[in-house]
Amino acid sequence: xxxxxxxxxxxxxxxxxxxxxxxxxxxxxxxxxxxxxxxxxxxxxxxxxxxxxxxxxxxxxxxxxxxxxxxxxxxxxxxxxxxxxxxxxxxxxxxxxxxxxxxxxxxxxxxxxxxxxxxxxxxxxxxxxxxxxxxxxxxxxxxxxxxxxxxxxxxxxxxxxxxxxxxxxxxxxxxxxxxxxxxxxxxxxxxxxxxxxxxxxxxxxxxxxxxxxxxxxxxxxxxxxxxxxxxxxxxxxxxxxxxxxxxxxxxxxxxxxxxxxxxxxxxxxxxxxxxxxxxxxxxxxxxxxxxxxxxxxxxxxxxxxxxxxxxxxxxxxxxxxxxxxxxxxxxxxxxxxxxxxxxxxxxxxxxxxxxxxxxxxxxxxxxxxxxxxxxxxxxxxxxxxxxxxx
Numbered sequence: 001x002x003x004x005x006x007x008x009x010x011x012x013x014x015x016x017x018x019x020x021x022x023x024x025x026x027x028x029x030x031x032x033x034x035x036x037x038x039x040x041x042x043x044x045x046x047x048x049x050x051x052x053x054x055x056x057x058x059x060x061x062x063x064x065x066x067x068x069x070x071x072x073x074x075x076x077x078x079x080x081x082x083x084x085x086x087x088x089x090x091x092x093x094x095x096x097x098x099x100x101x102x103x104x105x106x107x108x109x110x111x112x113x114x115x116x117x118x119x120x121x122x123x124x125x126x127x128x129x130x131x132x133x134x135x136x137x138x139x140x141x142x143x144x145x146x147x148x149x150x151x152x153x154x155x156x157x158x159x160x161x162x163x164x165x166x167x168x169x170x171x172x173x174x175x176x177x178x179x180x181x182x183x184x185x186x187x188x189x190x191x192x193x194x195x196x197x198x199x200x201x202x203x204x205x206x207x208x209x210x211x212x213x214x215x216x217x218x219x220x221x222x223x224x225x226x227x228x229x230x231x232x233x234x235x236x237x238x239x240x241x242x243x244x245x246x247x248x249x250x251x252x253x254x255x256x257x258x259x260x261x262x263x264x265x266x267x268x269x270x271x272x273x274x275x276x277x278x279x280x281x282x283x284x285x286x287x288x289x290x291x292x293x294x295x296x297x298x299x300x301x302x303x304x305x306x307x308x309x310x311x312x313x314x315x316x317x318x319x320x321x322x323x324x325x326x327x328x329x330x331x332x333x334x335x336x337x338x339x340x341x342x343x344x345x346x347x348x349x350x351x352x353x354x355x356x357x358x359x360x361x362x363x364x365x366x367x368x369x370x371x372x373x374x375x376x377x378x379x380x381x382x383x384x385x386x387x388x389x390x
Contacts, residue, residue: 001379002074003027004066006037006091007081015298016107019199020081026202026372035073037066039086053152056085057159066094077379079103084110085152089160092169101386103378104166105174106194107295111166112187114142114153119224119292123334124315129186133158161188171389172382176296179317183293193385195378199296201305202368207359208281208306210351214242214266215343216283216308218276218299221249226289226313231258232336233289234265238344243287246271246279281306284351287343288312288322291334296321304362309354311342327358 005027007020027034055061069075078095080087080103095102108116112129114137119125128134134154137143143150160166166189173194175181185191219225231254233239245255246268259265271279276299280286286303288294293316300321303310310328312318322328329346332338364370 002033002035002076003379004035004037004069004073004075004078005081006066006078006083006087008039008041008084008087010041010082015199015295016082016105018298019105019107022200022202023079023081023375026200026368026375030372035069035075037069037087041085052085053148053155056088056152057156058090059086059088060090062087062090063094063097066091067098070095070098070100075100077101077103077382079105079379081105082107084156088156089165089169092165096169096389099386099390101171101379101382102169103172103174103382104170106180106184107176109180109183109293110153111157111161111189112183113137114150114157117224117292118183118316122223122228122291124292129183130188132161171385172378174378177317177320179293179320180295193381195374195381197371197374197378198366199298199301200366200368200371201298201301201362202371204362204367205277205302205305206281208283208308210282210284210308210348210355212279212282212284213348214244214283215239215285215287215311216244216246216279217287217289218246218271218279219288219297221245221247221251221255223251224290224292225249226291226334227251227254229289229291229313229334229336229339230287231255231265233339233343234258234262236337236340238340240264241284241343241346242266244268244279244283246276277302277306280308283308284348285328285346285354286310287339288318289331289339290315290318292316294318301362301366304358304366307355307359309346309351309358311339311346313339325354325357327354327361329354 005024024034110116127136138150141147141150143153174197175194181194243265248270255267259267280303310322312322313333314330315333329342331342
């Protein structure tokens with residue numbers, strides 16, 4: 001199959017960028033010919049604001065370029081990871097005009113939420129879900145704390161929901177969890193065209209032993225990741241186990257101050273992926289105290305892969321990913337005292353029991369082979385629907 005993968009890179013590298021690269025490599029390894037249509041947010045601030053906002057809604061250049069690529073390369077299917085902001089949903093119309101099946105991955109909630117997190121002021125917020133025009137987002141400047149930029153995102157949502165770009169122009173969607181699928185269905189997307197396909201890790205890393213005797217946090221040091229909850233929990237006597245924090249972000253100073261005050265907290269800083277895996281292998285458990293509706297954190301999949309159990313908040317999709325006693329444990333969202341309770345229960349013996357279950361979770365759901373099977377099923381469904389549309 002000749003496949004065109006399309007992605008708008010973010011200014012700060014994230015999980016969606018990794019997924020785009022991983023899926024491209026997976027397809028090529030299985031003999032498919034992969035082409036890449038890429039846009040980059042770097043330097044977007046230098047573009048005229050009105051021009052950029054207009055291209056976010058409808059990019060004529062995308063239509064011309066993608067149609068040309070489809071014809072020249074004889075593309076069989078187009079798979080979009082992220083079209084925001086520079087590719088825009090206009091890409092679907094290019095595919096439709098060339099009678100080429102189109103798949104859209106749903107790695108965040110941008111179709112329904114201006115900041116894509118369903119998070120405001122440190123709490124889950126669904127004020128804009130099912131609104132024709134997301135006035136609350138504009139009021140609160142939810143995208144980059146900028147009213148003009150937020151209005152542009154809201155206009156994108158309103159226009160393309162209004163004309164049915166997502167409902168009628170995309171042949172198949174990919175959601176990461178059942179929870180995410182339910183939110184997109186609430187927003188009006190057709191549930192029968194949303195497939196569940198989680199992220200994956202490849203190659204499979206080697207197993208760890210958990211012999212380091214410490215808890216581990218890996219991720220962006222920001223509000224939505226629950227850093228404040230994590231640091232508060234480690235004030236509790238039940239969190240006697242050392243905590244290593246790997247990552248960087250706007251709350252770095254808070255982490256450094258907590259490490260100065262508490263000898264059980266160690267700030268490691270940013271680490272490369274191989275170094276992160278080494279920390280995971282030796283950790284007794286990983287902590288994911290997120291406050292928002294995560295997509296599917298790569299850190300959890302990697303932790304399962306090396307056999308390290310996970311403690312996570314019980315917010316939204318994380319309940320689909322980490323089930324109590326089946327590779328991990330959960331605590332009440334935003335409740336540092338309950339996190340301390342669960343940490344206290346995660347003894348060496350308990351963690352050892354969960355290690356094999358964590359590895360089994362990975363093998364059952366997150367290997368490259370299983371992901372490829374799911375991806376081919378999605379592509380087959382998209383091609384069948386595109387045939388019916390002709």
